[in-house]
Amino acid sequence: MFMSKKAKGSRAERELFHKLWLHFGPCVRAAGSGSTTKPAPDLITSDGSRVIAIECKSVKGTKKYFEHEEIEQLVSFATGFGAEPWIAVRFDNKGWYFLEATNLSQSKGKSLLVSFELAQKNGKKFEEFLGMYQQQRLV
Amino acid sequence: MFMSKKAKGSRAERELFHKLWLHFGPCVRAAGSGSTTKPAPDLITSDGSRVIAIECKSVKGTKKYFEHEEIEQLVSFATGFGAEPWIAVRFDNKGWYFLEATNLSQSKGKSLLVSFELAQKNGKKFEEFLGMYQQQRLV
Numbered sequence: 001m002f003m004s005k006k007a008k009g010s011r012a013e014r015e016l017f018h019k020l021w022l023h024f025g026p027c028v029r030a031a032g033s034g035s036t037t038k039p040a041p042d043l044i045t046s047d048g049s050r051v052i053a054i055e056c057k058s059v060k061g062t063k064k065y066f067e068h069e070e071i072e073q074l075v076s077f078a079t080g081f082g083a084e085p086w087i088a089v090r091f092d093n094k095g096w097y098f099l100e101a102t103n104l105s106q107s108k109g110k111s112l113l114v115s116f117e118l119a120q121k122n123g124k125k126f127e128e129f130l131g132m133y134q135q136q137r138l139v
Numbered sequence: 140m141f142m143s144k145k146a147k148g149s150r151a152e153r154e155l156f157h158k159l160w161l162h163f164g165p166c167v168r169a170a171g172s173g174s175t176t177k178p179a180p181d182l183i184t185s186d187g188s189r190v191i192a193i194e195c196k197s198v199k200g201t202k203k204y205f206e207h208e209e210i211e212q213l214v215s216f217a218t219g220f221g222a223e224p225w226i227a228v229r230f231d232n233k234g235w236y237f238l239e240a241t242n243l244s245q246s247k248g249k250s251l252l253v254s255f256e257l258a259q260k261n262g263k264k265f266e267e268f269l270g271m272y273q274q275q276r277l278v
Contacts, residue, residue, distance in 0.1 A: 021177055026219040028179050029170040038160055040167050044183060048221035051190065080165040082187035 012058035012090045013042050019096075020045045024130050039073035044083065053078040055101070056088040062116035064089050066104070071112065074101050086129070091116050097123035151197035151229045152181050158235075159184045163269050178212035183222065192217040194240070195227040201255035203228050205243070210251065213240050225268070230255050236262035 025047035078085035097119035164186035217224035236258035
């Protein structure tokens with residue numbers, strides 16, 4: 001069935017929302033960015049000690065581009081809020097990868113490529129992201 | 140001009156959202172409660188140390204009723220999130236009053252009346268709520 005990019009992004013966001021409620025703690029989806037000029041992450045969640053602000057994306061292939069401004073707004077919001085800023089990318093059939101936005105924001109160029117290769121190298125899977133286990137790296 | 144209760148509530152919520160951004164810290168409006176079965180406060184805000192979950196209402200007269208379940212869900216959400224649960228009521232021409240939801244949830248009866256009298260007695264004005272000053276009480 002055809003699904004628009006927007007619907008797909010929204011479905012991925014809801015999926016992550018429910019995973020966080022189940023395995024981490026209370027989670028809030030921010031009201032649509034169209035309703036305000038203030039920056040907002042897609043999700044904000046906390047287990048009572050770690051507060052995490054997340055910008056999430058879903059991608060069919062192996063490449064996802066982010067605008068630098070998007071990352072900078074996430075980092076700025078999170079800094080003021082006292083939250084950790086994270087990017088979550090869901091690659092089709094490969095699941096979620098989490099990358100620290102503060103590291104990404106230092107990269108050069110107009111937009112930022114998060115490839116599946118980069119996600120595997122520098123990102124964390126869901127369980128590792130939440131500290132449920134430390135992933136073994138075969139480097 | 141006629142304004143529906145829903146539009147009025149939404150406008151009050153946006154007003155408080157902007158006041159918090161201006162005088163406290165980053166603030167998020169939660170996506171419509173219709174989109175999920177999970178509890179969510181109307182607003183969640185933090186200055187980097189205090190995290191505050193707010194359920195807000197606007198009222199034309201001097202009486203506002205809350206369902207106990209609404210208060211309990213706010214308290215439950217905030218407990219898991221590590222946030223302070225607050226009720227914010229905006230009385231027309233009298234401004235915002237903030238009441239600690241943990242105190243309210245102990246009251247008896249099916250629904251809970253927050254009158255202007257109660258708000259004046261037990262509530263805090265915006266500046267006091269944010270610790271900008273301690274209100275002098277003439278008791």
